[in-house]
Amino acid sequence: xxxxxxxxxxxxxxxxxxxxxxxxxxxxxxxxxxxxxxxxxxxxxxxxxxxxxxxxxxxxxxxxxxxxxxxxxxxxxxxxxxxxxxxxxxxxxxxxxxxxxxxxxxxxxxxxxxxxxxxxxxxxxxxxxxxxxxxxxxxxxxxxxxxxxxxxxxxxxxxxxxxxxxxxxxxxxxxxxxxxxxxxxxxxxxxxxxxxxxxxxxxxxxxxxxxxxxxxxxxxxxxxxxxxxxxxxxxxxxxxxxxxxxxxxxxxxxxxxxxxxxxxxxxxxxxxxxxxxxxxxxxxxxxxxxxxxxxxxxxxxxxxxxxxxxxxxxxxxxxxxxxxxxxxxxxxxxxxxxxxxxxxxxxxxxxxxxxxxxxxxxxxxxxxxxxxxxxxxxxxxxxxxxxxxxxxxxxxxxxxxxxxxxxxxxxxxxxxxxxxxxxxxxxxxxxxxxxxxxxxxxxxxxxxxxxxxxxxxxxxxxxxxxxxxxxxxxxxxxxxxxxxxxxxxxxxxxxxxxxxxxxxxxxxxxxxxxxxxxxxxxxxxxxxxxxxxxxxxxxxxxxxxxxxxxxxxxxxxxxxxxxxxxxxxxxxxxxxxxxxxxxxx
Amino acid sequence: xxxxxxxxxxxxxxxxxxxxxxxxxxxxxxxxxxxxxxxxxxxxxxxxxxxxxxxxxxxxxxxxxxxxxxxxxxxxxxx
Ligand SMILES: Nc1nc2c(ncn2[C@@H]2O[C@H](COP(=O)(O)OP(=O)(O)O)[C@@H](O)[C@H]2O)c(=O)[nH]1
Numbered sequence: 001x002x003x004x005x006x007x008x009x010x011x012x013x014x015x016x017x018x019x020x021x022x023x024x025x026x027x028x029x030x031x032x033x034x035x036x037x038x039x040x041x042x043x044x045x046x047x048x049x050x051x052x053x054x055x056x057x058x059x060x061x062x063x064x065x066x067x068x069x070x071x072x073x074x075x076x077x078x079x080x081x082x083x084x085x086x087x088x089x090x091x092x093x094x095x096x097x098x099x100x101x102x103x104x105x106x107x108x109x110x111x112x113x114x115x116x117x118x119x120x121x122x123x124x125x126x127x128x129x130x131x132x133x134x135x136x137x138x139x140x141x142x143x144x145x146x147x148x149x150x151x152x153x154x155x156x157x158x159x160x161x162x163x164x165x166x167x168x169x170x171x172x173x174x175x176x177x178x179x180x181x182x183x184x185x186x187x188x189x190x191x192x193x194x195x196x197x198x199x200x201x202x203x204x205x206x207x208x209x210x211x212x213x214x215x216x217x218x219x220x221x222x223x224x225x226x227x228x229x230x231x232x233x234x235x236x237x238x239x240x241x242x243x244x245x246x247x248x249x250x251x252x253x254x255x256x257x258x259x260x261x262x263x264x265x266x267x268x269x270x271x272x273x274x275x276x277x278x279x280x281x282x283x284x285x286x287x288x289x290x291x292x293x294x295x296x297x298x299x300x301x302x303x304x305x306x307x308x309x310x311x312x313x314x315x316x317x318x319x320x321x322x323x324x325x326x327x328x329x330x331x332x333x334x335x336x337x338x339x340x341x342x343x344x345x346x347x348x349x350x351x352x353x354x355x356x357x358x359x360x361x362x363x364x365x366x367x368x369x370x371x372x373x374x375x376x377x378x379x380x381x382x383x384x385x386x387x388x389x390x391x392x393x394x395x396x397x398x399x400x401x402x403x404x405x406x407x408x409x410x411x412x413x414x415x416x417x418x419x420x421x422x423x424x425x426x427x428x429x430x431x432x433x434x435x436x437x438x439x440x441x442x443x444x445x446x447x448x449x450x451x452x453x454x455x456x457x458x459x460x461x462x463x464x465x466x467x468x469x470x471x472x473x474x475x476x477x478x479x480x481x482x483x484x485x486x487x488x489x490x491x492x493x494x495x496x497x498x499x500x501x502x503x504x505x506x507x508x509x510x511x512x513x514x515x516x517x518x519x520x521x522x523x524x525x526x527x528x529x530x531x532x533x534x535x536x537x538x539x540x541x542x543x544x545x546x547x548x549x550x551x552x553x554x555x556x557x558x559x560x561x562x563x564x565x566x567x568x569x570x571x572x573x574x575x576x577x578x579x580x581x582x583x584x585x
Numbered sequence: 586x587x588x589x590x591x592x593x594x595x596x597x598x599x600x601x602x603x604x605x606x607x608x609x610x611x612x613x614x615x616x617x618x619x620x621x622x623x624x625x626x627x628x629x630x631x632x633x634x635x636x637x638x639x640x641x642x643x644x645x646x647x648x649x650x651x652x653x654x655x656x657x658x659x660x661x662x663x664x
Contacts, residue, residue: 075615106644109617194619207642224637224645226630328647332634340649341635365612430649431635432612 013056014093019067020059020172021090023117024101025110026073027436029129031055032159032445033101034070037169054086062173066096075109076193077116082362097123097176099168104134104141104156105437108201114150115193123179125171126154127164133437138211146204160442220438223325233329236322240313248306248388249395260301268292284473291473295465298389298518303461306388310352311453319441323348324433331431337414338421340431343373347413350377352384354546358553368426371558374550375420378542378562379569380413382513385461389517390534397527405534412539461512464544468511472504472519481507495575496532497582499523505537513543528581536574541566594636594653597660598626606657613656616646624658 013019022030022037034040038057055070071090072083091098100117102110117124128141147154153171157164189196213221223229269286276282286292317323323345331341343364350357354377361370382390394401421428475481484507485492485500492503501523509516516537525533541547541563550559596602604622607613617640618624627645628637635647648656 075612078611078615080610080612080615108641108643112615112617194617221627225628226634324647328635328637329630331647331649332630332632335633335649341647430651431647432610432616432649432652433647434616435637435645435647 013054013067013069014089016067017094017096018065019056019069019095020061021069021071021095021098021122022101023071023087023091023098023113024073025075025103025106025113026434028073028101028103028110029157029159030070030073030101033099033127033129033157033165033168034068035445035448036159036162036165038068054090061169061176064176066176069095074113076113081365091117091120091122094120095122097125097172097179099172100124100126101129102126103130104128105130105137105139107139107141107205108197111197111200112193115189115196118150118189123175124150124152125168125175126150126152127157127159127168128154129157129159131156131163132158132161133439136214137217137437138208140206140208142204142206146200149200149203160445216438216440220321220325220435223322223438224328224435226329229325229329233322233326236317240317243313244306244309244384244387245391247309247312248391251305251309252301256305257301260296264296264300265293280477284470284477289469289473291466291469294469295462298514299458299461299465302392302518302521303385303388303514304457306391307384307457308454310384310387311450314348314352315446315450315453316441319439319446321436321438324435327431327433328435335431337417338428339369339372339376339417340428342431342433343369346373347377347381350381350383351387354378354381354383354542355549357381358546358549362553364429365432366426366429368421368424369428371424371554372417372420372428374553375562376413376417378546378550379416379539379566380409382409382538383542386513386517386537389514389521390538393517393520393530393534397530401527401531405531405538408535409538460545464511465515468508468515471511472508475507491571491575495578496536496571497575497578498525498529498533502533505533506540509537509540509543511544513537516540528578528585532574532578532581535577536570539566539570539573541570590657590659592654593624593626593638593648593656593658594629594650596626596636596658598629601625601661602658603661604656604658608652608655610652613652617641618646618656623661 022034024030034055034057038059040055040057054072056067057070059066059068069090071087074084074087076084077088077091078084098117100114102114114124114126126146128143128146134141141156143154143156153175155164155168155171157168159165223232265286269292272282272286272292276285282290284290326348327341327344329341330344334341334344343361346357346360346364349360357377358374361373364370364373390405391402394405472481475484481504485503488503488506489500492498492506493500496502498520502520505516505519508519517534520530520533520537523529547559547563550562590605593602593604602624604618604620604624607618607620613619622641624638624640625642626636626638630636633650635649636653637645637647639645
């Protein structure tokens, strides 16, 4: 049960003959099938490229263990992006069976991939998914005809509602049993896959031309018209920001802060004072800056409410089909910056966490685009943890500080995108993106996805936070912090105009982004100092996990370059803001 | 009656067009945009934005300006 982003163990998976490949065009519901069949949570989303690396999980069929692999979505086996190359390698490596997921509302193009798959000697079972969407669009499919033409089982499904899943499993068991021992044969496609796909589709599909467009289809169309779409997009974004800012603030003040202050921290305080003697050790555990005080105050009370509200909004939006529509509407702006609209999806993901966003850029068809967007995310897009901390930092001052910080980050984003685009050789590919149907998120899969994300957050955040606090405590107790603070004094105090203790933020910020902000909260900063501190942390090194993923996805050189330049630029620009600000104070 | 060939970026909206030439970009071909494919331009986005097309009356694709100007189409009939 593990998640791979493509590494050495790929070989092992490729060589495993007992694997079942879950394949299909992008965005047809593979991730949902995968989750339902294995119990491993693959994150789905209504746009091309949610599965850009493969995920594997175990599944028992007819008493035998198989590895089910959620292969990145492909339109064809001639790869056009890194994600598609992964898919091609999987089919070539052979498998016990392929589950080919077809989008019933868009059969012809889906069958084209199926035709290519039939040329490999692997038993195939087809699922005709999105039956509800097909019906909504007036498309009906003659499943018997399809089975005859494909020479393989075809199961109608609605993945989000679990419809047809039991039948799929039964059929899969039968197919695996039949394939055992004897030569497998199905209707192989020998000619042009497009022609064959069209022929089969024409025989099996009928479209009711008089079908009234549903509300969702009308909404989807309205979102794509520039005149109505741009105001709608701006409204949705504003609503999302309002949910995050006010929802997060409310949740924090109304529920989580009281819980932490009145229940959780006192519990640990009582627990530890009962058997740990007073002194340094007790201080490290539950003193004012103790592990069991700070980690709950920062992670649970400061950050979690905003993280939750962000994913409440984002998880909903990503399943509707809103994100690719944003890509189209704002492609022209992104193009002026030297990137393209498709990357906007990754940028928006980056407001949650930079790690999946940078992995997501694999769906880009072009390496330059990947580097430019990854650098821009590392520099200028604060993750939600950091945003939560920044909001708390700026909340004590004038109302316009937060909008000013947002404006600053947008200017920074544009600048970094343009500059890195000039530095990296090559050309960015123009936008070429399929726009999925608008979908209503299914409450159950929505809830499950949200829960998975929150569990991941708490798991990922708590460990590094504890380590960082321990590190801070050790640095402080050993006197090393004092030495560093003295050495950094000219920069931190002289140039940036912050109290010398602010150096803690710069050290802890290496571990997690919000920790480049959180220590500032206790320092009683004036408005200018708060803004400078916030701006520095925004630009500053994007946490260890991001550094690791940059090094993994690109060359170590790229990661080091990005990391070093963020530090230099953060301190340089932060100081400029301070020096200019001083003139007005 | 025959129609003259124009590029997709400049084509009229809401007309059924037949593709007569596509640049060799494999993603285009994989999406099903080939010679003979029928498309309808639904929207065009100013300031260098893409065109949005419905392909074979089945699915929508946004095509960046730099690609759309290289795709040749001719009008088949009005919708
Ligand atoms: N209405 C409907 N939505 C579905 C169905 N199957 C999947 N979806 C949605 O379609 C989108 C794409 O699914 P996903 O699993 O991410 O596709 P993948 O890219 O192939 O892995 C998600 O928003 C799903 O919630 C279905 O049968 N009916």
